[in-house]
Amino acid sequence: MTTRRKFLAGAAATAPAALAAPAVAQSTITWRMQTYAGPALAAHVVKPAIDMFNQIAGDRMQIELFFADQLVPTSELFRAMQRGTIDAVQSDDDSMQSPTEVTVFGGYFPFASRYSLDVPVLFNQYGLKEIWEEEYSKVGVKHVSAGAWDPCHFATKEPIRSLKDLEGKRVFTFPTAGRFLSQFGVVPVTLPWEDIEVAVQTGELDGIAWSGITEDYTVGWADVTNYFLTNNISGAWIGHFFANNERWMELPDDLKMLFQLAADQSHYYRQWWYWGGEARLRVHGEKMELTSIPDDEWDTVEEAARTFWDEIAAESETKRRVVEIFKQYNADMQNAGRPYRYTAS
Template identity: 70%
Template structure:
């Protein structure tokens, strides 16, 4: 009997100690600081409200205190052209941008943003990346760069000109000072356009002061959303690309520190962001052309615009001639275009 009493006494003490340990351990786990990231987008505040903020807000809520992402807008922490280096050295943890604008030191960066006539519709981007092999090429390219992990690509809007004066012919483009993306600007300079680089937030004022004659950075949805429709009363319906290609990136060390379940949650948030933009832009591009009321639509005749498309073929050849992954990407773009043309409507018309 004495042995039983001693056993029960010791067992009770052990159970109490275990319970105490559990009681102490649980608050400790919940009290630990969440993982905190700073993510900077290429977009200004008004545009970011649509292209990234809903997804980040949803992630933060779903992460339930385990992780929190602080969102910063264009040039808020570092200039857009320095985003890659800032992420690489850990000044910021993640980025939403195109490869081209942030000067990513990879050979495929030329295809980020607006590569002339690479796409016709927004869905082309997702199809090219996740069905036709571009995602694997991007992973390969960034796998060779220390400190940065490419995570996911998606599509934005088509690239139109919005200008202070109407554009009705290629001659009207000559000498126009235009805010645009690096590769798009390089291509457009063949038609007399003068590409201008400015901080995103300065663009509207630059149009008003005469520093800029127009913008080739977006479709009509963004023109209305960010206020450019108030200072550029004309929209050229011809576009040089059907969708902007942008991606999410992260500092590799910070990404590797994230538990697998939060990585998966962030991937779902990125997919949510991609999906939101698909319907937001698609609906806006049509509705605002018809019902916007602020911008007059102009068009360069098809026969004349065909010379721009022909010049894009030469541009593709020049990029492909540099070899390596660039040649592989251009070949994928050509194969995809051929497939869409053979498929016919609604994939391609004419």
């Protein structure tokens, strides 16, 4: 791994993102930012926003964008940002293993959300934003922005039509999602993002529970899996933009505002890109066959999630606060009725 890091550090100067960066003046502020996403996915979920930032900021500031594992492994993103090796990061808390009380809720916390709009409402109207800011300020990192990303579905080589079909399946997924799914016989596997497609082809993995169908098609996973399970364990991933706090404080206020706007623009893009893509590819996609687990069986998974929530809440006061917000929010949405929540009659 040490040799690999040295190679990556040396290769960074010739990485596509670095080659694409414009010539800058000597006084230009330069940041290095790494995303959790590989090149094909990053072309949608972060590159347009960073390109916009660079175009507007011009000679005042430029951000060099690096893709998944290009400078450091995704699991080391937080530490690299905290040290200042990387200036900014786009990721969920769970994947980059940040040492905070809220890490378990990043990515896919089981059934915390049903729709993508749930996430920005939870952060901006129900108090999660303040909790995240508190937690990251303790560890020298600026929490810039939170947004909703895609839902979490299984993409598999063999069909999943019952909970029994999950047993023994080796699946690439997130730490917390894997912890939850293991009670149903799923075997969580952690691998570098760029190795996943080959791992499915070679049989090292039986499937993936890392995204919705839009990403399956975008990054090539739909080419190596045959089935897409319509049941999901989360309606939207919780993802963020972060920055090293010292570097953040050095920025003029208008550049801070511009970075915030670029992050929010990225979240907005994802809202409609995923929402439309998930429906369109279910209806018109030709690479994957849709399967479903019956509602009465899937209800047991949702019930298990409520038990899981209570187990997490018991771990600390901060976790209890977050779980209580999830409970209150989901109760409010259920009581609001259609179109916020409804159950089939």
